[in-house]
Amino acid sequence: MKWILLVAELLTVGSALIVAINPNILYSAVFLLFSFLGVAVMYLFAGADFLAGVQVVVYVGGVTILILFAIMLTQWLYRLKLKDIGSKFVVPGVVLALGLVPFLHRGLTELGKMVQAAPPEKMAEFAGSPKTALIGKALLTNYLLPFEAITILLLGALVGAVWLARPKA
Amino acid sequence: MNLLDFSNSIEGYLLVSSILLTLGIFSVLTRKNAIGILLGVELILNAAGINFVAFSKFHLAALDGQMVTLFIILIAAAEAAVALAIILRFYRLKQTIDADEASLLRN
Amino acid sequence: MLGVGALLRPKSIPTRRGTQAYECGEDPIGSAWVKFNIRFYVVAIIFIIFDVEVAAVLPVATQFKEAVLNGGAGLVFAELFLFIALLILGLIYCWVRGDLEWVKGVTLNAPKK
Amino acid sequence: MPANSALFAQSLTQWTQGTWFASVPIWVWALVSALLVIYMLALPFGGIATYVERKIAADIQDRIGPNRVGPLGIFQFAADAIKMISKEDYVPPGGDRFLFNIAPVLVVVGSCAGFVALPLAQYLVAGDINIGVFYIMAITTIIAPGILLGSWASENKWSLLGGLRSAAQIVSYEIPVALSILPVILISGSLQMGEIVKQQGWQSGHFWNVFHNPFTLIAFFILFVGGLAETNRIPFDLPEAESELVSGFNTEFSGMRFGLYALGEFVDVFVMCALVTTLFLGGWQLPFVELDKFMITLPSGLIALIQVGFFLGKTFVMVFVVMWLRWTLPRLRVDQLMGLCWKGMVPIALFNILGTAIWMWAFKGQSMLQVALGLFSGGGSSH
Numbered sequence: 001m002k003w004i005l006l007v008a009e010l011l012t013v014g015s016a017l018i019v020a021i022n023p024n025i026l027y028s029a030v031f032l033l034f035s036f037l038g039v040a041v042m043y044l045f046a047g048a049d050f051l052a053g054v055q056v057v058v059y060v061g062g063v064t065i066l067i068l069f070a071i072m073l074t075q076w077l078y079r080l081k082l083k084d085i086g087s088k089f090v091v092p093g094v095v096l097a098l099g100l101v102p103f104l105h106r107g108l109t110e111l112g113k114m115v116q117a118a119p120p121e122k123m124a125e126f127a128g129s130p131k132t133a134l135i136g137k138a139l140l141t142n143y144l145l146p147f148e149a150i151t152i153l154l155l156g157a158l159v160g161a162v163w164l165a166r167p168k169a
Numbered sequence: 170m171n172l173l174d175f176s177n178s179i180e181g182y183l184l185v186s187s188i189l190l191t192l193g194i195f196s197v198l199t200r201k202n203a204i205g206i207l208l209g210v211e212l213i214l215n216a217a218g219i220n221f222v223a224f225s226k227f228h229l230a231a232l233d234g235q236m237v238t239l240f241i242i243l244i245a246a247a248e249a250a251v252a253l254a255i256i257l258r259f260y261r262l263k264q265t266i267d268a269d270e271a272s273l274l275r276n
Numbered sequence: 277m278l279g280v281g282a283l284l285r286p287k288s289i290p291t292r293r294g295t296q297a298y299e300c301g302e303d304p305i306g307s308a309w310v311k312f313n314i315r316f317y318v319v320a321i322i323f324i325i326f327d328v329e330v331a332a333v334l335p336v337a338t339q340f341k342e343a344v345l346n347g348g349a350g351l352v353f354a355e356l357f358l359f360i361a362l363l364i365l366g367l368i369y370c371w372v373r374g375d376l377e378w379v380k381g382v383t384l385n386a387p388k389k
Numbered sequence: 390m391p392a393n394s395a396l397f398a399q400s401l402t403q404w405t406q407g408t409w410f411a412s413v414p415i416w417v418w419a420l421v422s423a424l425l426v427i428y429m430l431a432l433p434f435g436g437i438a439t440y441v442e443r444k445i446a447a448d449i450q451d452r453i454g455p456n457r458v459g460p461l462g463i464f465q466f467a468a469d470a471i472k473m474i475s476k477e478d479y480v481p482p483g484g485d486r487f488l489f490n491i492a493p494v495l496v497v498v499g500s501c502a503g504f505v506a507l508p509l510a511q512y513l514v515a516g517d518i519n520i521g522v523f524y525i526m527a528i529t530t531i532i533a534p535g536i537l538l539g540s541w542a543s544e545n546k547w548s549l550l551g552g553l554r555s556a557a558q559i560v561s562y563e564i565p566v567a568l569s570i571l572p573v574i575l576i577s578g579s580l581q582m583g584e585i586v587k588q589q590g591w592q593s594g595h596f597w598n599v600f601h602n603p604f605t606l607i608a609f610f611i612l613f614v615g616g617l618a619e620t621n622r623i624p625f626d627l628p629e630a631e632s633e634l635v636s637g638f639n640t641e642f643s644g645m646r647f648g649l650y651a652l653g654e655f656v657d658v659f660v661m662c663a664l665v666t667t668l669f670l671g672g673w674q675l676p677f678v679e680l681d682k683f684m685i686t687l688p689s690g691l692i693a694l695i696q697v698g699f700f701l702g703k704t705f706v707m708v709f710v711v712m713w714l715r716w717t718l719p720r721l722r723v724d725q726l727m728g729l730c731w732k733g734m735v736p737i738a739l740f741n742i743l744g745t746a747i748w749m750w751a752f753k754g755q756s757m758l759q760v761a762l763g764l765f766s767g768g769g770s771s772h
Contacts, residue, residue: 009185017192020209026488026541027488032211039215039219043218043238048225048238050520051238051242053520055218059215062249065537066250066324068534068537072541093195093198094195097195126230135232136338139236140351144355152362158250161250162318162375164254166318254321319560320557326567330564337574360743367739377724
């Protein structure tokens, strides 16, 4: 089963690479979809079954559709006007991205040492247990306030986004 | 088998997430297209989510990381909706979504 | 995971392509780029917010039965009620402002200049 | 239930120990079983559904329908399949080849993957995932990007317009569908399909969820109509409205690619009907019979067979209704479509959730039947 995780990780990284460097914005959006799917599988393997579902529902079913609509609304049909790579920040972008690598490598190795790994049996138990009910309980106790705040924020986002996108009468 | 074990440990998750973060930042900086910048932001948010989920399992073996990721995903959706609405508004105004053209405030 | 394997087979069989490209007879594509209705996008926004709210409330909903049987249903009910109230508020806003009317669509950006 | 399936798996591994089965890694089995699910269930269903649909159409229109290939034309679907496979694989020259290839795959994957979580019988589920309902809701959302990309890639105005309409429609109707699944989750307190079906048994006094309370009855109809719209079936088939858009998003698709779209649609219809059956019509539960009593006397294989029979029977009744509607109802207009969804079904579905929650709270989670029986037996002595 570990193979599937490895494949998902490769899918995530490879698709993200294409998202970053492909000049065609539509292809970027499509590969972003695959990247999301790979991340969902990774969540599954980390014992986050409900989150994997949320990831697919929200990102694949929602955000991707939204992005595709926006691309199709703003591009000339079949002629993607913007050959996309190459803003003013190309050089800083490349430099910053390359410069991040050693830091990230350092952080990675250090963090790997710093993590006080949970005891394996506890980890296995955690990974195997269904999370939906637990998340529900948490949303009703410790995380009640953030949850309500976010639902209200979503309402605000709805009103704002619809107001912004509405065609002028 | 070594690679497989690696991929199932926290280092695998951290590696993937850091690569996503790097690619996301790269994408944000190099894209001219405003939607392309949004794609980069989504990558960065996913990187953060992977980190939280990974630490939730490997470090604490508790739920808190997953809760944070849940909130990240929820907010990311709202962010995408609003950002794309702004992009469409901008497009209606300027007939382009080239982010470098978004300099109305500069003058 | 499932489908890729399934797809390899039906597709590997019909690789026998016609010798020449099919003539593009019926629908000549002009340069007429369609600017379609921005209402598609407004609907997508309303959809994603509703979708996200439903996804967020699912785990709470699973707790309701247990709460009814073991006490403490008030809190869960309040949370569900707030969820429904917020969705209805959003829906009413869009309804009143006419975002749900499909017909009077204005095409985005007829090029004026 | 998990204990039981674990037991089953254990006995399976014991049985295979020492044979060559044991040396094959588990993911090969996973792949094989996945392919088996697709080839043994999805493909024949898609094929036979086209035949049945044509026959029903012919009956309703007082025609004969396919009658040449085999007795009663029953091998028509095989002939269709051979025709599709051997057809020219046409990609519009101005279109986008990569997206053109990948779009039908997304559609088929999205609809076939839903099969995995459907409980055919009590112990016959490909994967009784503990987020079952949510999984089906999630995985079927891949269909909309598939349709949208396919319509874009085929470089055809009508395709694009059809694809956009289709995506907007699928996306809109996902909301009433999701909202009318919520009452069931309130009642059963679980997302697991097997658990939801199990609670609808006669012996637990619940009966089917449709009859749990008045609101679930409404939710059932909303789910069915929403499913109809989500699968682009007839009263809601605007994306493929021939008179307006040639053939909609799949205009440029020919041969097996078109076949994949058609297959995806039929499989999606099946998954939707199976979902309705599972959530509201009791899945594999027999009406008015406590199957557990027979468990001792009947061999378990026979029990499973009966359960599968009932599940498929209920599902096919739903599928038949879907096909029947096709020749009965006229097509909606696009503004009516959106109006029906957002101004009709969504408010009603929200109201349903509230109603179900109040019912649950007021009657301690009992169904109508239990409440009535409680009244009948006098004075609420039991509760």
